[in-house]
Amino acid sequence: MAVNYENLFSTRHSTSVKLHPGLLAVTKYEFSVTNADPESLPAGGFTDALRTAMRTQTRDLAKYPPPQGHFGLRELTAQNLEEKRGHKTSIDSIFLSGGAGGAAQIIFDAFIDPGDIVLVDEFTYPGTLAMLLLRRANVIHVPTDDQGMNTDALENAIQELASHGKRPTMIYTISVYHNPMGMTMSLERRKRLLEISHRHGIPILENESYADFAIDDDSLPPAIISMDDQDSVIYVSSFTKLLACGLRLGYGVVPQRVRRHLEPLRFGGSPSHLASMVVHEYLRDHRDEHVERVRLRLKAKRDALLAALDNYFPPTCTWSKPTGGMMVWVRLPEGANTWDALDKTIEAGVKYNPGPLFRAERDRPNYLRLAYSHNSPEEIWEGVGILASVFEREGVFG
Amino acid sequence: MQQTTLFSLDSLLSSDAAARSQGQMDRGGVGVETRISIDVGQPDPASMPMDDLIAAAGRVLSTDRTALLYGDRQGYAPLRKLVAHKALRLESLEVRPDDVLITNGSGQAIAMTAQALVDRGDWILMDEASWGVRVFKGFGTNVFSVRWDGDGPIIADVKAGVAAARDHGKRIKMFYTIPNFQNPLGITAGVERRKAVLDLAIEHGFLILEDDAYVELRFEGSHIPSYYQLDESRSQVLRAGTFSKIFGAGIRLGWTMSSPELLSALTHYKLDGGTSPFSSRILTEYMRGHMFEHIDELIDVYRDKRDVMIGGLQKGLGSRASWSQPEGGFFVWVSLPEGASAENVCAACARRGVSVWNGAQFRWDGRDDSHIRLSYSFATLDEIEEGVTVLCEEILRSAAQSDFVAGVGSR
Numbered sequence: 095m096a097v098n099y100e101n102l103f104s105t106r107h108s109t110s111v112k113l114h115p116g117l118l119a120v121t122k123y124e125f126s127v128t129n130a131d132p133e134s135l136p137a138g139g140f141t142d143a144l145r146t147a148m149r150t151q152t153r154d155l156a157k158y159p160p161p162q163g164h165f166g167l168r169e170l171t172a173q174n175l176e177e178k179r180g181h182k183t184s185i186d187s188i189f190l191s192g193g194a195g196g197a198a199q200i201i202f203d204a205f206i207d208p209g210d211i212v213l214v215d216e217f218t219y220p221g222t223l224a225m226l227l228l229r230r231a232n233v234i235h236v237p238t239d240d241q242g243m244n245t246d247a248l249e250n251a252i253q254e255l256a257s258h259g260k261r262p263t264m265i266y267t268i269s270v271y272h273n274p275m276g277m278t279m280s281l282e283r284r285k286r287l288l289e290i291s292h293r294h295g296i297p298i299l300e301n302e303s304y305a306d307f308a309i310d311d312d313s314l315p316p317a318i319i320s321m322d323d324q325d326s327v328i329y330v331s332s333f334t335k336l337l338a339c340g341l342r343l344g345y346g347v348v349p350q351r352v353r354r355h356l357e358p359l360r361f362g363g364s365p366s367h368l369a370s371m372v373v374h375e376y377l378r379d380h381r382d383e384h385v386e387r388v389r390l391r392l393k394a395k396r397d398a399l400l401a402a403l404d405n406y407f408p409p410t411c412t413w414s415k416p417t418g419g420m421m422v423w424v425r426l427p428e429g430a431n432t433w434d435a436l437d438k439t440i441e442a443g444v445k446y447n448p449g450p451l452f453r454a455e456r457d458r459p460n461y462l463r464l465a466y467s468h469n470s471p472e473e474i475w476e477g478v479g480i481l482a483s484v485f486e487r488e489g490v491f492g
Numbered sequence: 493m494q495q496t497t498l499f500s501l502d503s504l505l506s507s508d509a510a511a512r513s514q515g516q517m518d519r520g521g522v523g524v525e526t527r528i529s530i531d532v533g534q535p536d537p538a539s540m541p542m543d544d545l546i547a548a549a550g551r552v553l554s555t556d557r558t559a560l561l562y563g564d565r566q567g568y569a570p571l572r573k574l575v576a577h578k579a580l581r582l583e584s585l586e587v588r589p590d591d592v593l594i595t596n597g598s599g600q601a602i603a604m605t606a607q608a609l610v611d612r613g614d615w616i617l618m619d620e621a622s623w624g625v626r627v628f629k630g631f632g633t634n635v636f637s638v639r640w641d642g643d644g645p646i647i648a649d650v651k652a653g654v655a656a657a658r659d660h661g662k663r664i665k666m667f668y669t670i671p672n673f674q675n676p677l678g679i680t681a682g683v684e685r686r687k688a689v690l691d692l693a694i695e696h697g698f699l700i701l702e703d704d705a706y707v708e709l710r711f712e713g714s715h716i717p718s719y720y721q722l723d724e725s726r727s728q729v730l731r732a733g734t735f736s737k738i739f740g741a742g743i744r745l746g747w748t749m750s751s752p753e754l755l756s757a758l759t760h761y762k763l764d765g766g767t768s769p770f771s772s773r774i775l776t777e778y779m780r781g782h783m784f785e786h787i788d789e790l791i792d793v794y795r796d797k798r799d800v801m802i803g804g805l806q807k808g809l810g811s812r813a814s815w816s817q818p819e820g821g822f823f824v825w826v827s828l829p830e831g832a833s834a835e836n837v838c839a840a841c842a843r844r845g846v847s848v849w850n851g852a853q854f855r856w857d858g859r860d861d862s863h864i865r866l867s868y869s870f871a872t873l874d875e876i877e878e879g880v881t882v883l884c885e886e887i888l889r890s891a892a893q894s895d896f897v898a899g900v901g902s903r
Contacts, residue, residue, distance in 0.1 A: 098697065102609050102665055102699060104610060104611045106612075107760075107761075129562060137553055137554055140553060141554065144549050144550070144553065149542070156535045156539075157534050158742075192767075337560075338559075339562045340558070365744060366596075366744045366745075366771040367744065368743055
């Protein structure tokens, strides 16, 4: 007799986070994944880095990595945060994780109980959203525009909750090249957001996974965490978007008093030390040239996607014009249903992320996200053409 | 003026976070640098097959660009196939690659299982001393400790645990147990004992979480079928293993075997984008050509180390104390002579640069001052010899002090 698992499972967790089964399909035109571009990684340089790392750190590969991960890579990360994001921090505050998602997961483990309220952008990254829903968090979307999360609306939401005796546990925002909306939060909004966080005593979880992907200009406002003098901001980001997603490496930066509570969780278990060694070895010598190579490739792809949308999509649709990052956010006319249409486009070899995936309530089906990091510019052009013809045929454009 | 604390962390933390702070390992050390580590169960660095590994890594990077992309959530399929192949060859166990999940070390599998199954206040069974203490401290669990004798978990204790939970209006949800070369006890559960535990699991509907981290490293005696293999339904057991012990802990790769239903529930908690495809491919490429010969080499290496450690204990303590005689794995559990204090011995060893672990850290209630866990895996043969000599001296010194105190007291 098989075990009846039903009465064994934990009741703290939701088992019914709705995902679209079509997203597991493999298609020629993959507009649904933000993969680092494998072609931008030079095999020779990376293999050399791997050899050097393995020769010089053999003993470390046998051992259990330190709980917060590879020291050299954390040191490099601290330098980079200071130089590029204006944030001075100690190596001790940084822990490595399995992607930025792995860092977010351990933060949620420490903070989120069922029913806790988390305020997020109007649309937000499906991975972290799924983690919150799984923990039965009460996720509330805050209106968000081309300057980032609308801080007036945020303040209203907090006051509204307070009038019911409730206080959010956390504000989660993607502050640079937003996933999926594409914009970067303005300096003024950052200051206001921080002020709200301080005044109401609600920590901010800042996700800057896309900060390395400026395409048009380099003048990002400083990270929110760099402006915080009250230990109110927790920061997560990723190396793997830059180098290779297969490495599964990201990191978190936490205030000391949060760090204490992650220690018993051993920071979620260190990620592959082999991957950390190689990334450290490679980025130490090649970071800037690599970022530039990635920028040029992303620029060609983004331009191809925007041109293809201009060419193939009707004027009833609008879309973001990102100056960095890896995705374009498309709005179709009211009544369009990108969730239902996905099966049809997959049959035609095209995959994208339907808008509802970015919403806790799985609403707003007239949006979709197109990531341009995976395919070549030529494929992007073809793929958008196919996508438009399927939408046309299925009446998705209205 | 008092510094304003703008967000009150304690009021925001999840209800489990506070409980977890008890789950940490404390080496009981002082400010002296450790010269000899006979505490942590990590692999022998000298046995890392660097040249073959680098060659494998080079081949992967030049031929398989998918190593750089996001992977399958269940884990790299050829690695799952390799896990199945290893089970067949070493254990005559037939398992389908689809019944295998690749994790970030076996620790992740155990933590995910705890997340999936355990609510605050739930009851579980655990070996009387266990590595798992630090994991489950974090989940607000009620743990009933099952004593072991030389043949494994004592069945009467398993039954008593089931009854105790029932008396509290609860049921046992799982038994977390380490059947082979138990960590820290160094004993292996016999097959009849395993069958009896499994029968109770089926009767009372609890899951066996079988932590089999050391199964490949048996130095002598014949393989004993795992709980997973004994369970015909293949659904009563979740078995977790690792490449940390036979390859290296830094690679962070483990495997889990269970029913597809349970694995899919676990995968629900695996939102880390899949275990590193990069490391998975390099390990697979290396293991394909070298796995079994490498395991054979390791068995020789660790058998020698164990012999040196056991020999040292015999020489230094004779019949004054007792210890387990592991047939494999990494650990020896030392029962101190009457009156000796594990806490004092650990501190005294640390002052002499030798790191050993107080057995209390493996007890759910933390109450034990008469056991020490040793590991022979990481140190060199010379270091083991020296470390054990120091340990034996300190054990005898601690026992003698207590004899002296007792003697004074009786006057």
